Amino acid sequence: MxxxxxxxxxxxxxxxxxxxxxxxxxxxxxxxxxxxxxxxxxxxxxxxSKDDLVLAFLRKRDGDFRQWFVEQVDSKADTPEGKLLAVFDVIGAWMAIPEFRGCAFINAAAEFPLEGNPVHRVSAEFYDSFRSYISDLAKAAGCADPESLALQLSLLVEGAIVSEQMKRHSGAGEYAKQAAKMLIEGSIPHKKTRHPQKQTSQERQ
CATH class of the missing domain: 1.10.10.60 (Homeodomain-like)
Known part of the structure; x- marks a missing residue:
């Protein structure tokens, strides 16, 4: 290469x-x-052409952001379930920086709305990969339907990004995290430790 x-x-x-x-x-x-x-x-x-430059920009953004994002999530949690929630901590921190101008891929897809456009396809592929990442974490966490949870969490992320872009300091990231916590807890069966019940005096006889 x-x-x-x-x-x-x-x-x-x-x-x-x-x-x-x-x-x-x-x-x-x-x-x-x-x-x-x-x-x-x-x-x-x-x-x-400018189109070639735009595609190079998006592919570079994809690689750079993906590496940074996974490293940040991994640094905040050790378990798959913890990492699912950490996704929203990382997104929240990113949205808080002064340079935040929304998601480059959402912005690009909005500027080039036709699905057949190469810019639109690259942008859609980014979120396909993002959902696959979330789905893998959900599967590792024991979720019965990891793809559905991945779609739900991805929609929360995308919605929070757009909301924050439209109005800074909107609190969208925190609200998305709260909703994500409920979805995660409802989707992953937690292991319950059964404590031996105390026998009554009658049962012991």
Missing amino acids: KMPTHLQEKILNVAADLFYRQGIRATGVDAIVKAANTTKMSLYKYFP
Whole structure:
């Protein structure tokens, strides 16, 4: 696999920042070239079109975010059940940072709503992978229907992200966590330890 050059990586990083902060359609090639201190010729050498650059941005975002997210969840809980709830702690912390502008994939899908569009497909694939991750945790936790729980928790995450994007400090993350806790507890049969009952004097006779 050909390694990216320094300039190629710089262009991608600059574009990623602008796409996320300003929106994909609102960010033109001229703005990217200016911010990267390069030329259109150099940009098109590595990315033949803006669409190629957008897809590269989303794939990079996918890999970077997925690695960071899993590491954060793993650092907060040791059990599958604990990690399911930790998902909402990590999401909540991410939504609280000043640079938060929503989810890059939800934003991209909204800008390119047709399902056949490559940008829309990459965005949908991100959430397919996210649900698979949640489903694996639910399965490991002993949930009888891990796919249903994964869909429910994913919907809570997506809803919280959009709510927080529309109104900062909305408390959406905490409300989503509370709802998730009820869903998780209702979906995973907990092992109950049976304590031996004390015999009455009549039973002992």
